[in-house]
């Protein structure tokens with residue numbers, strides 16, 4: 001077994017154990033393997049080992065890496081977990097099966113338009129800024145209910161759940177608990193929460209999807225330049 005394969009098996013075992021400790025079914029939470037910044041050569045062994053759920057943070061990087069892998073593994077499921085620029089919404093809708101980073105009204109609207117045009121409807125998660133961090137994307141906690149309603153009723157996005165990335169230095173548990181409450185209040189079944197360092201805590205708080213990168217693929221190689229985010233005109237409401 002490859003290193004990544006062995007580490008993936010270890011993460012899966014820890015996930016099942018965490019589910020059991022929480023009194024949840026052993027398969028109550030699934031692993032999304034975060035392959036960002038790693039090349040197709042790193043991803044391939046995990047696919048060959050039977051893992052099918054992966055996540056990328058950048059549209060351009062995923063476009064370079066995934067089309068060939070997807071041809072070989074048509075049943076693979078690809079998640080977008082990074083900030084989406086509205087001018088890449090159509091590319092994202094074509095390439096991804098799940099968009100976890102619906103983090104502002106403009107992105108929601110661009111995704112809705114792109115889905116209508118492309119005839120493809122990736123499931124969506126609303127990203128919530130549970131730590132009210134100025135530099136982090138996501139819907140403010142007190143705006144989640146209205147935003148979810150807008151996504152559902154006006155935009156008809158296929159909403160599956162909520163996603164959060166707690167502040168780096170904080171105890172993540174209260175953030176996970178808050179996300180769970182928000183999901184219950186808005187009637188959304190899925191909770192994407194938990195990363196390499198805290199996925200067991202997230203499972204104890206009800207996570208259904210953990211996003212695990214370095215615990216599977218090892219340390220990330222340095223990132224290339226980020227996808228350029230074009231400035232939004234002032235007062236445009238995002």
Ligand SMILES: *Cc1c(COP(=O)(O)O)cnc(C)c1O
Pocket residue numbers: 034036057081082165195196197211212213214215
């Ligand atoms: C990179 C990333 C992860 C994975 O982080 P690890 O600590 O390597 O597990 C999870 N979620 C998001 C949104 C990320 O950008």
